[in-house]
Amino acid sequence: MSEPIEIAHRESSVLRISVRTAAIMLAFTLVFTALMAGTYRVTEPLVAASALTEKLRLIGEVLPPGHYDNDLMADAITLSPQKALGLNEETRLWRARKGGEPAALVLEAAALDGYSGRISLILAVDVEGHMLAQRVTAHKETPGLGDYIDPKKDRNKTRPWITQFSNLGFDTVPQKKWKVKKDGGRFDQMSGATISARAVTNASGRALAWAVEHRDKLFALPANSRFEESKP
C-alpha cells in the first residue's frame, strides 16, 4: 500500500537533489571560471611580452643584436614549403637591416637524416653569404651519442661543436668541402657518432646555398608577403 507513495517520494527527491547539485556546481563554476578569466586578463600582456622575448632570444643566438637596427619581428615574410631546406611546412623568414641596408637573413631549415629522424635548425646568413651562426632548435638524437649538436648538451662548453660553422661561407670553405671529415670534408665530428653531425653539416650547407641563391629576391619582397618556390 505504501509502495507507490514511496516511489513518488523517491522520484521527487531525485529531482530535488539533481537540481540542487546542478545549481551548486553552476555557482562554483561561475566563480572560479571568472577567477581564471581575471587572472588571464591581468597577465595577458606580460605573457605576450615573454613569448616575444623568447623568440628574439632564439634569433639573438644566431644573429647578435648589434648586426641590425630594424624591427625584426615586423620585417618578416612567409616561405612556402622549401624542399631544399628540408621543410615540408610553411616557415617564417626574418630580414635584418642596418641603416636600411640589408644585413642578414634568419631562416629555419631541417635535416631529415638524423639518427632518430628530423633535426630542426635556425640559422643566420649575412648579406655576403657567410653563415653567422646556426642552432639546433629541435631534435631526437640519442642522448650522449648524437646530441652534441645542441650546444646545451655538448660537453665541450668552451667551443661547442656547432660553433665551428660561424662566419664561414663558400668563399672560405668550398661547397664540396662543406662536409664532415669522415666524408672528406672540413668539419669535425665525434668518432662513433658521425650520423648526427653529418646530417647537420649537410643541411646547413644546403641552407646556406639556398640563402645565397635567393638572397636578393628575399630582401626585395615586401614585409609579410609570401615567397613561393620559383624553380624546382
Next chain:
Amino acid sequence: MFEAILVMALGAVVLGAALGYAAVRFRVEGDPLVEKIDAILPQTQCGQCGFPGCKPYAQAIAKGEADINCCPPGGDEGIHKLADLLGREFKSLSAEHGIEKPKSVAVIDEQRCIGCTLCIQACPVDAIVGAAKQMHTVVAPQCTGCELCLPPCPVDCISMQPIGESVETWKWKYPVFKINPTQREAA
C-alpha cells in the same frame, strides 16, 4: 571570455545534475567490507576484542572505530590478513586484549557439574548441551574455545584443554635445511 564562462556553466549544470541523479539512483546499500572482514575473523565469538562477537568487531573495524590488532584468537596471521585487506600496516597484537593461545576446547568436569544451565546461556554458539539439574557436556567439534562459559560456572567445573596433535591432524613442517647435522647425534 563570456563564451568560455557559458560553456563552463553549461557543463557544470549538466554534470551537477547527472551526478546528483546518479548519487540517489545508484546508491549501494549495505557494506560488503564488513562481510569481508568478518570472513577473516576466527568466529570464536569470544569478545576479547571488547565487542560482543566477531560481527560487531568487524563492523567497528569497517567504521574505523576499532583497530585491527584486537583479536587474540586470530593471532598475527589474522592481523596480517586484515592489514592486507584494508591496506593498512601490520601491527602486532594489542597486549591489552590478550595473548595468542593454543587452540583449545572447553571440557566440563561431569563429576562436579550441578546442572545450572548458566554456561549454556553463555555459550555464543550453542555448543553446550544439557538441561536444568542434568549434567552438561560440551560438543567438542562445535566449541570455538572462547572461554565465555568459564566465568558463569558457579562451581568452576569447566576447563580449557588444548587440542593436541594427532597423526591425522599432524602437519608437515616447513622444510628448513640444516647444513651441518652433527655426526655424533645423527649416528
Next chain:
Amino acid sequence: MSAYKDIAWNGIWKQNTILAQVLGLCPLLAVSSNLVNAVSLGLATIVVMMLSNFAISALRAFIPYEIRIPVFILIIAALVTGIDLAFNAFLHDLYMVLGIFIPLIVTNCIVLARVEAFAAKNGLRAATFDGLMMGVGFVWVIGLLGAVREFVGQGTLFSGIEMIFPQLSGIQILPVEYPGFLIAMLPPGAFFVLGLLIAGRNWLDSRANQRTREQRIHHQADHANSVPA
C-alpha cells in the same frame, strides 16, 4: 598542538606523497633531472596544495558530497591556471623548463588526494597546514631526487639557478673530466633513484619498527620481573 605535529610528521615522512604513496610520478620523474627544476616545481606544488586545501576547507560546507570531485578539480584547476600564468609572466625562463608540468599539477594525484582525504574533513588551519607539510614532503623528496640525479649524472649542483636568480650560478662539484652518468639524467635514471629512495625509507622504517618491538619486549619483560611474585 600534537595534532599539528602529526600532520607535519605525516606529510614529511609517514604518509609522504612520494615515498609512501608514490603519487604524482609524471611531473616527479620528468622534472627532477636537476635540483633547481625539481625544487621549483616542488615550490609551485606547495603553493597549489596550500591554496587548494585552504579553499576547499573553507568551502567544504557548501560542497555536496555527490559533486565534490568535479568541484575540487575545478578549484584546483583555477588555482593552477593562475600559477601557470604567473610563472609565464614573471619567471619565463623557468617556465620554459617546467613548461607543461605546471598545468599538470592539476592532475597530480597528490593535490586531489589531500583535498579529498584531509581538507574536505578538516578545519581551515589544519587543512592549510596539511597542504604545507604535504608540499614540504614533496619538495624535500623531489629536491633530493633532483640533487642526486644532477650530481651523479653530471657532477654539478644548482645548475640553472640563473634562471631564477640571475646573479647566481651552478656549482661544479666533481672535476670537469668526470665522464658523467647520463642515465641518471634520463627518465630511467629517475626511476632508479626513486626506487633507491623508497627502499631507503622502507629500510629506515623497518629498522625503527624492529627497535620499537624490541623495546616493547624488554619493557614487558621488565614489567613482569618487577611485579612481586
Next chain:
Amino acid sequence: MNAVQRLFGFHGGVKPAYNKEAATGLPIAVAPTPTLLVIPLHQSIGGIPRPLVKAGDRVLKGQRIGGADGNVSSAVHASTSGTVVAVEMRLMPHTSGLSALCVVIEPDGRDEWIPRQPFDFRSATPTQTRDYLRDTGVVGLGGAVFPSYLKLNPGKLGKLHTLVLNGAECEPFITCDDLLMRERAETIIKGTLIMREMLSAGQVLIGIEDNKPQAIAAMEVAAQAANAAAGDSSIKVVPVPTRYPAGGAKQLMRVLTGIEVPHGKRSTDYGLQCFNVGTAYAIYEAIALGQPLISRIVTVAGNVERARNYEVLLGTPMRDLVALCGPLPDTDRVIMGGPMMGLLMPNDEVPVVKAANCVLVGSRKLFPPPPPEMPCIRCGECAKVCPSDLQPFEMYWFSRAKIFGKAQEYNLFDCIECGCCAYVCPSRIPLVDYYRFAKSEIWARELENEAADVARERYEFRLLREEREKQEKAAKLAAKTAAGREKAAAALAEVEQPAVTPEQDAKKALIAAALERARVQKAQAHPENTSNLTPQQQAEVEAIEARRAEIREMAKPHLRQDD
C-alpha cells in the same frame, strides 16, 4: 598368442638405480610370530576403527578387533591368536612420531583361526558384499591403503571396459609384488577374476615393468590358463617400459589405455579401475578362503646383509623383521616404502602395517644427506620429469613463500609426491617437502574455515533465536490482561529487574544449595588452567575478566529475557 598391446607414454619420469636384485634371489619366507604384536587400529585411509576388544580379552587369529567407522573405513583383525595386553596409544609407523590407539596382543603360539568360510559374493547383495569386504579389512596394498570395497563398485556406468592390475612396482628396492607374482601368480589371477566379476569389467590388463621377466612369465602362464578356461583372451599381461613412476595408478592406466584420469575424478567414470596385484591376492583370500587381511608380503632391503621378502603378520615390529636380514652396523634409519616416496619411521620398533610394502633400512652411506639447498634457477628440469605435467618450480616458489592460494592455482593437489622433481633438481631443493608442507597447511586452513563457518552460522542463529524469543514473550504477555500489558511494558522497559516468580525462587534456592556444595569441592580441587600462572599472565587474566564483566553487563538484558 596375444596381439601386441599398444602402449602409451606418460610425461616425465626418471630412471633411478633400481637395486632390486638383492631381494629377488630368495623366495618369500614366512616371518616368525613376534613376542608381542602391536596392531594400530588406523591402517587405511578414512575413519579410525573403533576398538572391539579390551585388555584381557582372548582373541583368535583373524578375529575383528577394530570395527570400521563410517563410510570410508576398514576393519582390522588380530594377526594371530593370543591375549589382548592393552588397548593404548603406541608409536605409529608415521613420520610425525606421534602415537595412536593400538591393540597390543601377546600371541599364545597356537595360531588358532576363527571359523573361516568362503563368501558367496554371487548370491549376495551389493551391500552385503560391501560390508563383508569392509569387515575383512581388505585395502589397497600398493601403499595407498584405500579401502578396496569402495573401489569394487562399477560406478555410475554400471560396468567397466578395463580392469588394470598394477604389477609395475617401479620404486627402487621394492620387490614384494615381483616375488608375489612369481610365486603366487595363479592366486592373483583368481582374485582378479573375482574382482572382474564384481566390477563387470571387460578386459584385464596386467601391467608389469619389463625389468621383471620372471614375474611376467609366471603371470603369463597363469593368465593363459585362465583365458583357456574361459575360452577367450581377455586377460593380458603387458610388459611396460621401466621408468619411475610407471607404477603410479594413474600413470599405469595412461600407459596401458591412454586414458588420463584427472585429479578428483573416479577412474570408474572413465570405465577403468586399477588394483595392485597384492590386493588381488588379498581379495582372493578374503572371498574364497574367508581369511581377513592379517599379513602381507614385505620387502626388507637396503643396508642389510640378506635382503629378502617376508610374509609378515601385521603388527610385527619392524625391528624383528630387520633383525632377520642382518642389518649392517652403520644402520641409522628405517624407512617404510621405497627410497622415492617412503616415509621415515620415528624408530625401528613401529609395527608393520597394511601400507608397509617395504622396510627399507638406511644409512648415511646408502642415502647420504643431500648437499646444501641452492636457490631455484628455474631451469625447468623438474617440469620435464613431472609425471603429472605440473610446474613444480612454481609450486615450490609459492609454497616456500607460503602463498598457498597461488600454489593451489598451480594445481598443487595434482601432485602425487612421487619425488621425481626433487630427484633431478640441480639445486638439490627438497621440493616434495615443500609440497607436503603446503598441502597440510591448506588442509588445516580448510578445516579451520569450515569450523569458523559453522561457528558463525550457529552464532547468528542464536542471535536470531534470542530475538524471536524476546518478541514471543512480549507478545504473550501483551495478549493477557491489561495488567499483563502493563507488566509487559515494564518487562520490556526494565529488563534489569524482572518480576520474580515463585518458580524462579525455587530455582535460586537450588542454585544456592549447589553453590554451597561446589564451594566445598572447589576447596579440594583447584582448576588446572589457572594454577601455575606467572604474575603477568594473572594480570592479563584479570584484565580479560574485567572486560568480560563489562560485556556481560552489556549482554544482561538479553540473557534475562531468556529466563
Next chain:
Amino acid sequence: MTRQDRDLLVNNSPYFLQPASVQSVMLRVLVALLPGIAAYVWFFGAAILVQILLASVTALAAEAVMLKLRGKPLMMFLGDGSALVTAWLIALTFPSIAPWWLTVFGTLLAIVVAKHLYGGLGQNPFNPAMVAFALMIVAYPLLMSQWPGVDATDFAGQWEAIFGSRQLDAMTMATPLDALRTVLRDPEQRAVIAGLLGKHATFGNVGGRGWEWIAAGYALGGLYLLQQRIITWHMPVAFLATLFAVSGAFALYEPDRFAGPGFQLFTGGAMLAAFFIVTDPVSGATTPRGKLIFAGAAAVLTWIIRTFGAYPDGIAFAVLLMNIAAPLIDMYTQPPVFGHKDKRGDSP
C-alpha cells in the same frame, strides 16, 4: 634412535638424488662460449680476453662482497659459476676495446644491482648481463659504440685503448649495424646498402667480416648446450626463426631499405642472444609455449629497435622488456595438467 635424532637427518623422501648441480650447468655454459670467443680473438685480436678477465675478476669480487654482506655461505654460492656466466656475457656484448672502467662498472652494476639487490641467484627478474649492457649504452653511448676495426688486431694498441687515456680513432670502426643505420637514414645513400650487404670487402659476406664467424662460433656452442640438454630447442628456434621471418618479410618488401635475414641473424648479438641470453632460465619464460612466445617476441622487438630505435643493437632492450613480461607469459601458458587435457586414447 629417537625422534630427536631423526630430526637431525632432516631429509624426507626421495632419499637419493641424481648427481646434478648448478655448478655443472654453469660450467657447461662457459664451455659452450669458447668457440665464439676463439673466433673473436682470431678476427679482432686478444683484447676480448682482457675484457673477459676484467669482467670475471670484478664479478667474483663483487659476488663475494655481496654474499658476505647478505650473510650467505661464501664458497657454496661463489662456486656456482653463475657470476662467471654473467661476466663472460658482459665482456662479449661490450666493445672489446671499451675502457677498462666501463667493463668493471658494468659488471659491478650487473652483480650488485641486477642480481644481489633483487635477492641473488634465482631471484633476479632481469638478465644481469643485459641490465649492464642497457645501463652502459644509455649512460655512455659513445664509448659503447666504438668497436675494434677488423684490421686493428695489434694487441699493444688494443691494450692502450683499454687502459690508456687516449681515444684511438684509428682503431675504431662502425659495426655493420651502425653502418646499416648510417646509410638507412640518408636517402641519397640508400643504393649503397645493396653493395654493403653483398660481397663487400669490409663487411664480410653475410653479417660483416669476422662477425659472421663469431656468430657461427656461438651457434656451435649453442648446439652443444642443446646436446647437453641444458637448454631446450624452443628459445633458439623461436628467436632465430622469428628474426628470420620478420627481417625477411621486410627485406622482400623494400630490399633497399631493410637488411635481409642473413645479415640480421649473423650480425650483432643475434646468435649470442638466441643461445645464451634469451635462454637464461631465471629471468625468462619457462613453459614450453611460453618459451616460444618469449623468444619470438624478443626477436620482433630486437628487429624493431635495430631498425627504428635510438641505439644500434636492440637485443638488450628487447630481452629486458620480455623479462618484464615473463611471469605473465608463464602464467598464461601453463601446460595442461595430467588428466586436465582431454586426451582420451590419443598417443603422445
